[in-house]
Amino acid sequence: RTPRCLKRFADAFVHDAIMATSSSSAAFAARSIVSAHAARVSSRSQTRVVVARRSGVVAAVSEPATGAESAVGDSDKKPRRRFPRKNVTVEDSAVVVGAEFSGKVKRIQDYGCFVDFGAKNDGLVHISELQDGFVESVASVVSEDQEVKVWIKEIKENKISLTMKKPPTEEELAAAKSEQEAKFAARQEYKKAQDAKAQAVKGLKKGTKVEGEVMSIQPFGAFVQVAEGVEGLVHVTELSDDFNVKVEDFCKVGEKVTVTIIGIDGAKVKLSMKEKLDLSEMNAEASAAFDGAVSAMEFALKSKGISADMFPAGSSAPAAAPAAEAPKEAAPAPAAPAAVAAAAPVEEKKPAAAAAGGISAATVKQLRDST
Numbered sequence: 001r002t003p004r005c006l007k008r009f010a011d012a013f014v015h016d017a018i019m020a021t022s023s024s025s026a027a028f029a030a031r032s033i034v035s036a037h038a039a040r041v042s043s044r045s046q047t048r049v050v051v052a053r054r055s056g057v058v059a060a061v062s063e064p065a066t067g068a069e070s071a072v073g074d075s076d077k078k079p080r081r082r083f084p085r086k087n088v089t090v091e092d093s094a095v096v097v098g099a100e101f102s103g104k105v106k107r108i109q110d111y112g113c114f115v116d117f118g119a120k121n122d123g124l125v126h127i128s129e130l131q132d133g134f135v136e137s138v139a140s141v142v143s144e145d146q147e148v149k150v151w152i153k154e155i156k157e158n159k160i161s162l163t164m165k166k167p168p169t170e171e172e173l174a175a176a177k178s179e180q181e182a183k184f185a186a187r188q189e190y191k192k193a194q195d196a197k198a199q200a201v202k203g204l205k206k207g208t209k210v211e212g213e214v215m216s217i218q219p220f221g222a223f224v225q226v227a228e229g230v231e232g233l234v235h236v237t238e239l240s241d242d243f244n245v246k247v248e249d250f251c252k253v254g255e256k257v258t259v260t261i262i263g264i265d266g267a268k269v270k271l272s273m274k275e276k277l278d279l280s281e282m283n284a285e286a287s288a289a290f291d292g293a294v295s296a297m298e299f300a301l302k303s304k305g306i307s308a309d310m311f312p313a314g315s316s317a318p319a320a321a322p323a324a325e326a327p328k329e330a331a332p333a334p335a336a337p338a339a340v341a342a343a344a345p346v347e348e349k350k351p352a353a354a355a356a357g358g359i360s361a362a363t364v365k366q367l368r369d370s371t
Contacts, residue, residue, distance in 0.1 A: 089118035095160065097152050098167065105146045108138050115150055115162055123160035125150060130164050193229060197267050200227040204269065209260050212271075214251045222247050224259055224271055232269030234259060239273050304367050 103117030263270035
């Protein structure tokens with residue numbers, strides 16, 4: 001119970017006592033009871049204050065502080081973390097890119113390690129800067145408290161990036177620069193050669209025959225130079241119609257050969273050493289030589305001396321059949337012998353026409369097979 005509650009209780013007790021008895025003795029007894037209880041409450045409050053002050057003194061003695069922290073009311077604050085003072089042996093002016101230092105690995109992380117090389121701030125060696133080649137784990141290369149040699153790679157916003165790879169010397173840098181320049185010049189020369197080759201290829205036409213020199217022989221064909229800087233491939237299938245042929249049997253390196261351009265694809269030229277027959281030219285020659293023959297059959301027949309005049313007209317034979325059948329239907333029965341007699345001369349004309357200049361189908365077939 002708090003002192004306030006006790007005071008209310010005392011007031012109520014006094015009121016009841018006064019109402020019960022109005023005698024002075026009863027009032028005096030009530031006042032004595034209340035004052036005794038109030039004394040006990042005040043002693044308890046003083047005890048609590050003393051305990052609180054004693055706790056503050058004990059905390060101040062066990063964890064001494066300076067200044068305002070030594071007050072009793074600040075005893076509930078957490079103590080500050082205190083790190084050992086770092087030994088700085090490298091001046092800020094010496095921390096420049098490219099400088100070499102010896103340090104000790106302080107911490108290892110998955111992405112690299114922190115090295116104390118004597119500056120105010122530790123430097124980070126990234127996992128890619130530990131050594132040449134792929135590094136799977138930082139712990140497989142370095143360990144804590146290991147002495148390492150590092151070089152400053154970059155300084156950015158007071159963050160120092162280190163490397164354990166030895167930087168190249170001036171001679172190595174000069175050699176690398178000259179190598180890059182040589183590669184650039186070689187690429188420029190190759191580009192010029194390709195441009196000249198493209199211009200030379202534009203002057204070639206498909207189907208033309210050219211003379212070239214065999215530059216190299218491969219199992220799949222031969223490369224022939226058909227123009228300045230332009231080489232075309234004669235595939236092994238374009239050497240002969242036979243199978244399993246060898247390129248060495250048809251040409252040799254340095255030999256002059258005549259090839260036909262059968263295809264142009266950009267700067268690639270396809271060549272052939274086989275004789276290609278132009279059917280359009282053959283049809284034109286045959287048409288001029290044999291009075292307009294336009295098909296291979298007519299050309300073959302006319303070359304053997306067979307022409308369309310040697311065959312009977314296609315409409316004469318079918319026309320004779322209806323003429324012979326008409327008298328049979330129109331004439332009466334007694335006139336049948338006359339109709340037969342009239343049809344007889346027609347049948348006799350066919351062998352006559354054949355004997356005069358016709359040719360049988362068997363003979364035509366035999367002539368066609370012979371060609």
